[in-house]
Amino acid sequence: MQSSTAKIPESSGNVPVDYSCVLCGAGPAGMGFLFYAFKSGKLAEVARNGLLIIDKRVSLGAGKLGDYVNVTGNSVAKTFLACLEHERFDDVFGDLREYNALHKKMAADPDGAPLLTEVGELLTLAAERLIAHLVEHSDVDVLRGHEIDVIRRGKDGRFEIAHHDTRKPSVRRLVTSDTVVMNLGGTQRVEEVDELCRTLDIPSPGNGVMIRTSDDLLRLTKKQLVDTFAPVFAPAAARRTNRITVIGGSHSAFTMTERLATDLGGVGLDEISIIHRSPIRLFFETEDEARAWGYTVNPASDICPVTKRVNRSSGLRYRAFEIACSVMSHGRVAGTKPRIELIDAASGEAEQGRAAIRLTHSCAVIHGAGYGPNMSALVDHRGVTIPLQFCQGGIEVDRFGRPLDITGKAIRGLFTFGLGAGFRPDPEIGSEAAFTGRIYGVWIFHHDIGGRILEGVLKALAEKAVMRETEMISTADDDGNASSRPTRNRIDQRR
Ligand SMILES: Cc1cc2nc3c(=O)[nH]c(=O)nc-3n(C[C@H](O)[C@H](O)[C@H](O)COP(=O)(O)OP(=O)(O)OC[C@H]3O[C@@H](n4cnc5c(N)ncnc54)[C@H](O)[C@@H]3O)c2cc1C
CATH class of the missing domain: 3.50.50.60 (FAD/NAD(P)-binding domain)
Structure with a gap:
């Protein structure tokens, strides 16, 4: 409002x-x-x-x-x-x-x-x-x-x-x-990043750190993405890690991570930290398929009673699924340079501390945590x-x-x-x-x-x-005639 x-x-x-x-x-x-x-x-x-x-x-x-x-x-x-x-x-x-x-x-x-x-x-x-x-x-x-x-x-x-x-x-x-x-x-508003950090009990990004939303960035072309971030990356000679932190753990966050790794890996981006606050969930068509992948399923909480699919609403699917698997097993989006780490800030003090350090040492922070x-x-x-x-x-x-x-x-x-x-x-x-x-x-x-x-x-x-x-x-008159609703004007649809 x-x-x-x-x-x-x-x-x-x-x-x-x-x-x-x-x-x-x-x-x-x-x-x-x-x-x-x-x-x-x-x-x-x-x-x-x-x-x-x-x-x-x-x-x-x-x-x-x-x-x-x-x-x-x-x-x-x-x-x-x-x-x-x-x-x-x-x-x-x-x-x-x-x-x-x-x-x-x-x-x-x-x-x-x-x-x-x-x-x-x-x-x-x-x-x-x-x-x-x-x-x-x-x-x-x-x-x-x-x-x-x-x-x-x-x-x-x-x-x-x-x-x-x-x-x-x-x-x-x-x-x-x-x-x-x-x-x-x-x-998604950049002002919400402070609130997200408060929820995770980690300090907000410092003044001067670039803050953007995944919704805005996902609509940029590769050139526009490079033009947006290249100015905040330190040159290689400065020996500083150019890190972008993404806050969020769903489809938008992983899609954003892929765009960053693919489009910015060649222009100075070294590392991406993904800070999320609940376990990363994966989608499977059936419980058997999930088990075949070695994925632990809790039938009471993870299976949709209507479709029998696993993590029907919260699970990462298709390309986001592949990106998440690649990040979890290799710490990278396959075929790209930047190192990627996942930090579950709600899983304990150690992870919370790691999230705080990464956030402090980021040149940009991206809000990718819902709408x-x-x-x-x-x-x-x-x-x-x-x-x-x-x-x-x-x-x-x-x-x-x-x-x-x-x-x-x-x-x-x-x-x-x-x-x-x-x-x-x-x-x-x-x-x-x-x-x-x-x-x-x-x-x-x-x-x-x-x-x-x-x-x-x-x-x-x-x-x-x-x-x-x-x-x-x-409101009928003395003769019993009710007044009817006025006839509607039509809208002029020319444009
Ligand atoms: C990154 C991303 C990927 C997604 N991928 C999928 C997917 O693969 N499959 C899927 O099923 N769903 C997907 N979704 C979820 C969902 O289907 C889409 O977000 C969808 O665009 C939502 O539709 P909407 O009509 O609610 O909003 P929008 O798509 O935002 O449409 C809102 C409409 O309202 C108009 N509007 C806004 N403000 C005003 C105003 N003040 N006055 C007049 N008009 C206005 C806009 O012009 C627009 O036409 C995805 C969502 C996101 C964020």
């Missing part, structure tokens, strides 16, 4: 633009919900009084996933392709299977993990085709290149969404809606921030993805489940008991989670319809 109070601008048109659902953010999470609503045949119900898609990007569907450079996915190709498979999609983008080179490439290697740039390209293609279809055949509008500033929940439980065209930041506009599906992605939510300012009817419950990796949500306020009450009509928010494991969704974080991934947005959000949105719209009918009966 950016501010405790926010001023909502007046609607700049003559009548407020009014919808039954506004999709704030059309990345993998938001689009997962939309794909699900379409394939279940329920889109018309969601868009009964119009659906609006708002995103600050011009090209929709991939969110940040397609921005990560030279990063291999932690899902295999068939997992992404499964999101595009349904008979209802045949008329919309079924032809992608026949003519699209990327689709063919992924289909030819279904068990290989593709590059995220390629996944992003395919998701964008499918999303844009679906959006074009919806705009043509359903009551759906799109605002591309529009940034959401504030979401206000009125006394009547409806929402006002203030947004602006990124090319004209001074002109703010308003739309109103019965429901909001808000997934604006996650954030917080990127919520637009959510305020009540007076413009005062609605404080939300935040715990272990995200905003607390109920079974429909409705965020909980600090009194534990769900914000009715609002839904959030992407990066920085998200569902915890439960008996239906599954996951290993040891996993305490949030579950997010393209496949689950398009399946189980998409289904729960759809159920929640339809319930909320049904409640609103009943409320409206009751209001209309009570």
Whole structure:
């Protein structure tokens, strides 16, 4: 939340633009919900009084996933392709299977993990085709290149969404809606490094040490990465170890480590320290496979009861798995120069001391330890921030993805489940008991989670319809004519 109070601008048109659902953010999470609503045949119900898609990007569907450079996915190709498979999609983008080179490439290697740039390209293609279809055949509008500033929940439980065209930041506009599906992605902030160090009980990096986030760095090309770090490396003659410390132990941290070792090993980087606070976990399809690798499995805490996979949510997969194994057995990413050490700072005083020394002797520190939510300012009817419950990796949500306020009450009509928010494991969704974080991934947005959000949105719209009918009966004139809702203005979608 950016501010405790926010001023909502007046609607700049003559009548407020009014919808039954506004999709704030059309990345993998938001689009997962939309794909699900379409394939279940329920889109018309969601868009009964119009659906609006708002995103600050011009090209929709991939969110940040397609921005990560030279990063291999932690899902295999068939997992992404499964999101595009349904008979209802045949008329919309079924032809992608026949003519699209990327689709063919992924289909030819279904068990290989593709590059995220390629996944992003395919998701964008499918999303844009679906959006074009919806705009043509359903009551759906799109605002591309529009940034959401504030979401206000009125006394009547409806929402006002203030947004602006990124090319004209001074002109703010308003739309109103019965429901909001808000997934604006996650954030990592350099200021969080002090807090991470406090949690690990180690001193913060000293003044003058470069601090960056893995989310920013993973989107840089090799040249940009070199330009960023080369100035902080001491020349070989200075006989100082050029060390970068990465804080975190999950997919982002190991992916970052590979990029650093590969791209900076030739320009002065000598050593990488990875400081984490729980054991590094590996993913296996089955318990037998894990045992064959000599990996110790605790059936009670490590196996997902739904899929029987080992460390389904917390385990490193595919390329991150290989990097972790190479680091654990050889202290290097195979084929690269820098030495790499793992430090479990939560495993005792000796390791904590080692972490503190490495941090003090690092020329740069990278935050690679999870994401917080990127919520637009959510305020009540007076413009005062609605404080939300935040715990272990995200905003607390109920079974429909409705965020909980600090009194534990769900914000009715609002839904959030992407990066920085998200569902915890439960008996239906599954996951290993040891996993305490949030579950997010393209496949689950398009399946189980998409289904729960759809159920929640339809319930909320049904409640609103009943409320409206009751209001209309009570405001009927002497002849029994109820005043009906004004006709909605259509958004100008040119850009
Ligand atoms: C490094 C990394 C690798 C990952 N790899 C995989 C993987 O291989 N497989 C997998 O299934 N999952 C993966 N994930 C997890 C997850 O699927 C992705 O993070 C995914 O991008 C999350 O989607 P999202 O929609 O929540 O957020 P984002 O992708 O960040 O999308 C948010 C959308 O909201 C828009 N937006 C943001 N702020 C505003 C605003 N104020 N106004 C209007 N629009 C706004 C953005 O433009 C964007 O389109 C990975 C995550 C990370 C961090």
